Structures are given as structure tokens and as C-alpha cells.
Amino acid sequence: MADIKNIVSFGCSWTYGDELLDPDLEAQNIPSHYTQNDSYRLDHCYTGIIAKQNNLTQENLAFPGSSLQSMQWNLMWWLNNHTEEYIKQSIILVGLTDESRVSWYDPNHDRGRDDPEWNNYLHAQWLAGAGPNVDDGWFELRKYYVAMSDCKELHKLNYDTTTTMFDGIGARYNIPVVQFNVLANTECNLPTFYNFNIREIVGDNYCKGGHPNELGHSNIATEITKILNHSKILT
Numbered sequence: 725m726a727d728i729k730n731i732v733s734f735g736c737s738w739t740y741g742d743e744l745l746d747p748d749l750e751a752q753n754i755p756s757h758y759t760q761n762d763s764y765r766l767d768h769c770y771t772g773i774i775a776k777q778n779n780l781t782q783e784n785l786a787f788p789g790s791s792l793q794s795m796q797w798n799l800m801w802w803l804n805n806h807t808e809e810y811i812k813q814s815i816i817l818v819g820l821t822d823e824s825r826v827s828w829y830d831p832n833h834d835r836g837r838d839d840p841e842w843n844n845y846l847h848a849q850w851l852a853g854a855g856p857n858v859d860d861g862w863f864e865l866r867k868y869y870v871a872m873s874d875c876k877e878l879h880k881l882n883y884d885t886t887t888t889m890f891d892g893i894g895a896r897y898n899i900p901v902v903q904f905n906v907l908a909n910t911e912c913n914l915p916t917f918y919n920f921n922i923r924e925i926v927g928d929n930y931c932k933g934g935h936p937n938e939l940g941h942s943n944i945a946t947e948i949t950k951i952l953n954h955s956k957i958l959t
Contacts, residue, residue: 729813731771732785733817735906737786738936741772768938774948783814791821795820797845805842818887821906827846828862851866890903891915902952920947
């Protein structure tokens with residue numbers, strides 16, 4: 725295994741660091757997902773904490789509302805946009821989100837200046853609070869999807885496909901992968917899956933909107949660090 729230099733994370737809003745907000749920006753009513761807050765958010769999310777403690781570069785490819793499928797798409801983007809040397813020097817952290825979530829690739833998605841280049845998706849989770857800029861067709865697509873396709877068997881398939889894909893990438897490049905449930909409820913017996921109760925780890929340390937606060941992320945980072953140390957990945 726090559727020397728580890730990078731830590732890369734995939735997941736939804738919990739891994740992204742939603743609601744982690746610089747107090748100075750909060751006083752100005754600037755939301756946590758604005759780019760002005762990126763430095764604070766990335767420094768205080770669990771990926772950033774582990775990166776700083778171990779002098780690693782951080783690459784956070786999580787995003788609010790993400791589904792397991794969009795996590796797969798982000799993994800493919802990551803593989804296609806980095807050298808093999810970089811990949812082999814990376815740890816992958818996978819915060820598995822709700823198995824029932826769904827995303828669609830939107831070829832007309834306007835990322836604007838703030839969205840990362842890998843974000844070309846419309847997440848069904850966004851539709852509940854969507855503004856007038858979201859085409860009505862996405863709402864209709866969501867209705868048809870729920871009526872005609874959504875089921876427990878598909879949720880399990882989403883989970884199995886995602887966990888197997890990340891596990892396979894770890895084996896292919898001989899790099900450490902740590903998968904764990906954040907919002908998912910399924911389990912698997914893959915060697916890269918670690919079964920711990922993340923809500924017990926976070927404890928009572930939540931922001932108003934239900935995401936872990938700074939201490940909650942610190943607790944998650946401590947738990948993952950135990951795994952990495954036990955596996956002799958960081959020692």
C-alpha cells in the first residue's frame with residue numbers, strides 16, 4: 725500500500741458538513757452552504773478533522789440530498805479525474821445515505837459558479853423545498869418513479885450495488901475504504917463495512933436542522949480514527 729496522502733469522502737449532508745457555520749457568517753445571515761463558509765465547514769466536518777490531524781489533503785465529494793446512486797456517480801468522476809498515483813495514495817470514507825433516496829442526471833443542470841464540477845444531478849430530496857427554477861417535469865418524474873418503481877427490493881439493490889462498488893475499488897487499487905451507515909438501515913458483511921451506530925456516536929450534539937454540530941463531527945472523526953488506527957492505516 726502506497727503512503728497515504730489524501731482522504732476522500734462520499735455521502736450526503738451529514739458528510740458534507742451541513743449546518744456547520746462560521747459564527748461571523750451566521751451573524752451576517754449567510755447560509756452554511758455558501759462558498760464563503762467552505763473553509764469553516766470543511767475544517768470542522770469529520771473528514772476535515774481527520775485530514776488535519778494526520779496532515780492529509782481533504783477532498784469532500786458529499787452533497788446535501790445525495791442518494792446512493794449519485795455517490796456512485798461521484799466515485800466515477802473521482803476515478804476519471806485523478807491519476808492512478810493520487811488514487812493509490814488515498815483513503816476513501818463512505819457515509820452511506822438513505823437507501824430510498826433517488827437522484828437523476830440533469831444534462832441541463834446550471835451549476836452556477838458555486839457548484840462543484842461533478843454536480844450535475846437533481847436530487848429528489850430537493851423537490852420538497854424546490855423553488856420556481858425547478859422544472860415541473862421533475863415533480864412528475866418523481867411521482868411516476870414512486871408509483872411504478874420504488875420498493876424495498878430496489879432500496880436493497882441500491883445499497884448492495886453501492887457498497888460492492890466502493891469495496892471493489894478498494895480492492896482494485898489496494899487502498900483503504902471505510903464504509904458505514906449514516907442514514908442507511910441495511911447492513912452488509914463486506915470487509916470495508918464497519919457497523920457502528922452513528923447516532924450514538926454523535927450523542928446529543930446536533931444543530932437546529934438535525935445535522936451533527938462541531939462536537940458531533942468530532943465524535944464521528946474519533947470513531948473513524950479508531951478504525952483507521954486499528955487497521956494500521958494511519959500508523
